[in-house]
Every structure is written in structure tokens, then in C-alpha cells.
Amino acid sequence: MTFAYGPDAAPVLDHLDLTVEPGEHLLVVGPSGAGKSTLLALLAGTAHPRHGQIHLAGHTARHARTLGTAARVLVPQEPYIFEAPLHDNLTYLAPNAPAPRITEAIDTFTLAPLAADPARPLRPDHLSPSERRRIALARAWLTPTPLLLLDEPTAHLDAGARAATELAFASHPATVITVSHHFPAPEPGQRVLLLDGATPYLGTHASLLRESALYGELAAGLGEPSAAGSRSTAST
Numbered sequence: 001m002t003f004a005y006g007p008d009a010a011p012v013l014d015h016l017d018l019t020v021e022p023g024e025h026l027l028v029v030g031p032s033g034a035g036k037s038t039l040l041a042l043l044a045g046t047a048h049p050r051h052g053q054i055h056l057a058g059h060t061a062r063h064a065r066t067l068g069t070a071a072r073v074l075v076p077q078e079p080y081i082f083e084a085p086l087h088d089n090l091t092y093l094a095p096n097a098p099a100p101r102i103t104e105a106i107d108t109f110t111l112a113p114l115a116a117d118p119a120r121p122l123r124p125d126h127l128s129p130s131e132r133r134r135i136a137l138a139r140a141w142l143t144p145t146p147l148l149l150l151d152e153p154t155a156h157l158d159a160g161a162r163a164a165t166e167l168a169f170a171s172h173p174a175t176v177i178t179v180s181h182h183f184p185a186p187e188p189g190q191r192v193l194l195l196d197g198a199t200p201y202l203g204t205h206a207s208l209l210r211e212s213a214l215y216g217e218l219a220a221g222l223g224e225p226s227a228a229g230s231r232s233t234a235s236t
């Protein structure tokens with residue numbers, strides 16, 4: 001699959017060939033501008049490849065988009081919160097979520113202070129970036145979707161909320177594709193896709209540490225080199 005933002009633009013993703021198994025938790029890492037959010041937009045069916053195809057459980061991504069949350073749920077980098085009570089914000093993708101599960105989501109993502117007055121609408125412009133993200137994550141976590149696409153889920157979160165988020169999604173039964181450049185140490189054997197310019201590398205944490213200098217830098221939290229500046233630092 002190849003994708004570019006315009007007919008004359010250089011591809012952001014070039015000949016990416018990737019199969020993700022049902023229930024797999026794939027981590028996607030790479031420097032800013034490498035195409036991580038673009039990949040999630042393609043998987044969500046909001047952008048379309050120039051060449052090649054994307055299939056989600058037998059549907060094209062374009063068709064999956066029309067199926068909505070029954071096919072996939074995307075938590076974008078800038079999550080959307082609407083002016084309505086917390087409960088409505090949490091359940092609009094999961095209207096049948098049982099009450100105990102909603103309570104669990106509120107606990108897991110530390111949203112109780114926003115539920116103090118259950119009828120009071122949230123004021124999106126008064127929420128902190130962390131609150132916005134935790135609401136969007138709880139909303140996604142509540143859905144029975146088979147595919148979760150999480151774009152920088154732990155950005156803006158403190159260490160406690162970050163750990164709770166990682167734990168909550170680690171045990172989620174869906175296929176989970178998580179984009180992050182503040183990534184946790186992946187689970188043993190977990191596959192990691194490193195996007196670096198137009199050349200993707202697929203491996204495990206251990207193999208990428210061996211094979212990519214850029215991955216080593218990202219894993220060590222040594223800054224966030226730009227995609228253009230990073231290509232020469234990858235050793236494979």
C-alpha cells in the first residue's frame with residue numbers, strides 16, 4: 001500500500017505491506033512526521049491509499065468506515081469531546097455499555113471528578129488536554145469494537161494515568177494498534193512497526209534495538225528527531 005497527500009507529493013508511506021492478526025497488539029513508533037497518524041487514518045478509512053488496498057476482517061477500510069464502530073474505533077491525536085454530560089460522552093460509541101462497566105471506565109481513567117454532577121454538561125474548552133484524552137480513551141475502551149486505533153494515547157498523561165492506560169488496553173480483547181513516540185517497553189514478543197521516512201521496519205523491541213539506531217534513540221527517550229533528519233540514523 002502506498003499513500004501520498006497529493007498527486008505530485010512524495011509518498012508518506014511507500015509499499016507498506018503489513019498483516020495484523022486478530023487480537024494482536026501492535027505498536028507503531030517513529031519520529032514526528034513519519035506517517036504514524038496517516039497510517040491510522042488509512043486504517044480508519046478516512047484516507048485512501050494511492051496504490052494497494054487495506055482490508056479489515058474481510059472489508060476494505062473504505063467499507064469498514066461505513067460500518068463505524070462495528071469495524072473500528074480511532075482515538076485521534078486531538079480527541080473530540082462534546083458539550084454533554086460525561087456519561088453521554090463516554091457512551092455515544094457504546095450505547096449498550098452496562099452501568100458497572102461505565103463505572104469501571106470512570107475509575108480506570110480517573111474521571112470521577114467530572115461525574116460529580118451527572119447531569120452537568122462538560123465544557124470542552126474548560127477541560128485539560130489530559131482530561132480530554134482520558135475521556136476519549138474511556139469512550140474507546142467501552143466499545144465492543146474489534147479494532148482499536150490509538151494515536152498517542154498517553155500524551156499529556158501523568159505517570160499514574162499512563163500506567164493505568166497501558167494496563168487497561170493491554171488486556172483489551174480487540175486488535176489494538178497503538179501509535180506512540182513515548183512508548184512503553186513493549187511486551188516480550190510484541191511486534192513493533194518503526195516508520196522512518198518511506199522505509200518501514202517491522203520487528204520486535206529486541207530486534208529493532210539491534211537493527212535500528214533510530215529505534216534505540218526513540219526507545220531511550222533521546223528526543224524526537226524529525227523524519228527527514230532521522231533517515232540517515234537508521235542502520236538498516
Ligand SMILES: Nc1ncnc2c1ncn2[C@@H]1O[C@H](COP(=O)(O)OP(=O)(O)OP(=O)(O)O)[C@@H](O)[C@H]1O
Pocket residue numbers: 005012030031032033034035036037038039077181
Ligand atoms: N492533511 C495533510 N496534508 C498534507 N500533508 C500532510 C497532511 N497530514 C500530514 N501531512 C504530512 O504527512 C507526513 C506524515 O504526517 P503524520 O501526521 O502522519 O505524521 P506522524 O508520524 O503522525 O507525526 P507526529 O508524531 O508529529 O504526530 C508529514 O510530513 C505531514 O506534514
Ligand SMILES: [Mg+2]
Pocket residue numbers: 036037038077151
Ligand atoms: Mg501523529
